[in-house]
Amino acid sequence: MTAQPGAEAPLPPQSTGSSAAKLVIPCLIGALVALTLGVYGHIHQPTGIAVNLAGFSGPQPAKAWLATGAFIAAIIQVISALVMYGKIKVQAPPWIGGLHRWSGRIAFLLAVPVAVHCLYALGFQTFSTRVLIHSLLGCAFFGAFTVKMLVLPKKDMPGWLLPTLGGLAFTALTGVWFSSAYWFFSTFGIKR
Amino acid sequence: MRRNTPLLTLLAGAALGVALLIASMVATPGTRSQYAAAGTATGPGATASPSPSASPSPAGPHSPLQADFTGPVTGGGATVAVSVRGGKAIGFVCTASGTATWLRGAAAAGLLQLAGRDHARLTGSYLDHRASGRARASGTQYRFAIPRVHQAGLHAAIVNRTAAACQPPAAPVDNGGGGGGDNGGGHHHGGGGD
Numbered sequence: 001m002t003a004q005p006g007a008e009a010p011l012p013p014q015s016t017g018s019s020a021a022k023l024v025i026p027c028l029i030g031a032l033v034a035l036t037l038g039v040y041g042h043i044h045q046p047t048g049i050a051v052n053l054a055g056f057s058g059p060q061p062a063k064a065w066l067a068t069g070a071f072i073a074a075i076i077q078v079i080s081a082l083v084m085y086g087k088i089k090v091q092a093p094p095w096i097g098g099l100h101r102w103s104g105r106i107a108f109l110l111a112v113p114v115a116v117h118c119l120y121a122l123g124f125q126t127f128s129t130r131v132l133i134h135s136l137l138g139c140a141f142f143g144a145f146t147v148k149m150l151v152l153p154k155k156d157m158p159g160w161l162l163p164t165l166g167g168l169a170f171t172a173l174t175g176v177w178f179s180s181a182y183w184f185f186s187t188f189g190i191k192r
Numbered sequence: 193m194r195r196n197t198p199l200l201t202l203l204a205g206a207a208l209g210v211a212l213l214i215a216s217m218v219a220t221p222g223t224r225s226q227y228a229a230a231g232t233a234t235g236p237g238a239t240a241s242p243s244p245s246a247s248p249s250p251a252g253p254h255s256p257l258q259a260d261f262t263g264p265v266t267g268g269g270a271t272v273a274v275s276v277r278g279g280k281a282i283g284f285v286c287t288a289s290g291t292a293t294w295l296r297g298a299a300a301a302g303l304l305q306l307a308g309r310d311h312a313r314l315t316g317s318y319l320d321h322r323a324s325g326r327a328r329a330s331g332t333q334y335r336f337a338i339p340r341v342h343q344a345g346l347h348a349a350i351v352n353r354t355a356a357a358c359q360p361p362a363a364p365v366d367n368g369g370g371g372g373g374d375n376g377g378g379h380h381h382g383g384g385g386d
Contacts, residue, residue: 046279046300047257050216059301105201112205116212122279122300128307131298149198187305187315 019157026150034143037115041124041135050121053113056192059121063114064181065192070114071177073107074170076100081166108145111173115142134179141172255302260346261323263338271359272336274304274314274323275347281306282350283314284358285329292358293329294350 056062080100082088115138124135148165151157255276262273265285274283281299283306284292295314297306304325306314316325316336324337349357 047216051212051219058303060303101197105204108201108205109208112209113212116209116216120213120216122298125279125298127280128297146202149202152198153196188303 022154022157023151023161026147029150030143030145030147033146034139037119037142038124038135038139041119041122041139044120044123046123047121050117059117060184060188061192063117064184066110066114067177067181070107070110071173071181073103073110074173076103077107077166078170081163085163107173111141130179130183134176137172137175137179141169141176144169144172255299255318256320256340259318259320259340260343261318261338261340262343262346263336263341265327265334265336267335270327270329270332270334272314272327272334272338273346273350273357274299274306274316274318274338275350276304276318277347282347284350285312285314285327285334286358287330287332290358291330292353292355294353295327 050059052059053062053066056065077100079088080096080103083090083092083096084100086092118138124139126132126135144165148162148169151161151165258277260273260275262271264271269288271286272283273286274281276299279298279300280296281304282294282296284294286292293308293310293312295306295308295312297304297314299305299318302317302319304314304316304318304323308314308329310330312327312329314325314327316323316327318324321340322337323340325335327334327336346357348354
């Protein structure tokens with residue numbers, strides 16, 4: 001799914017061939033990341049346990065809180081991006097770029113331990129709609145995030161590209177959070 | 193942008209992930225050796241190391257990967273059974289009238305989350321010897337704290353939704369009437385292999 005922007009790249013009139021070609025490798029790598037995570041989660045026999053974080057009653061609440069932290073950071077991502085692109089009519093403070101970069105790094109680094117526990121202890125599962133959606137979106141998030149990180153430093157890319165990739169990553173993370181942490185808190189209560 | 197900081201972010205995340213993965217492998221030696229033994233059984237040159245004592249479930253304080261639990265709900269009125277296999281769980285709630293509600297879902301990190309038809313659900317936690325939590329079936333809420341059992345065929349009976357697996361709870365002992373249902377003898381359905 002992350003490979004699709006390559007097919008739509010000829011649409012913007014000013015950015016032809018070259019920028020589309022620059023997109024191919026990041027999209028392939030992103031797709032490979034998503035696929036690798038899913039295949040590993042599928043073929044690796046789930047252990048049921050993995051390393052845990054101190055201060056929580058169990059790995060599930062720890063993951064739910066880490067994911068919630070990542071989700072909050074991702075919301076900051078969207079808001080700061082909207083300010084940077086002038087979509088929110090406020091005077092952009094000078095630190096808005098730093099806020100955007102660091103909230104993104106924090107969101108990503110909070111999501112990584114959650115994903116490791118998911119893939120190692122639980123695996124890619126399909127036994128219910130919620131779990132299937134969660135498994136698919138979890139893999140898609142890291143694929144979309146990888147594409148965005150690889151595209152970021154490139155020059156002369158069409159203007160819609162970064163918002164699209166960021167939107168994809170945010171959408172995936174939102175779905176991941178609602179299908180796991182939100183489900184957890186609403187099922188077991190808000191606990192540590 | 194001289195330094196490619198987005199790439200650094202990616203690499204930092206990948207390094208963190210690999211480190212946590214290795215730490216998880218180190219932290220779960222019991223399960224790892226179990227699966228490693230299963231994996232290397234077909235591999236060449238792996239015959240040098242004997243399989244580690246072939247215990248079906250890893251010992252330890254954590255939740256077992258494979259376990260069956262069954263018993264009456266708190267206060268009576270229904271029987272609950274939960275069978276855990278890997279990350280999955282299946283089970284039933286069997287009411288006093290003999291109506292079975294079948295459930296399936298997840299067993300992960302000591303937590304159970306099962307669902308069935310007509311908004312039936314079962315949530316709870318489990319450890320080596322005990323599972324406890326709440327269930328809702330046929331519009332009735334139950335609480336349960338049930339022991340682990342080693343009952344051959346229970347898992348297969350739930351998989352196959354064998355009607356005989358639904359054993360209504362025994363009538364209370366103070367029921368002096370002749371209708372005291374002694375349900376303990378109906379084990380004809382046992383013996384099904386997994």
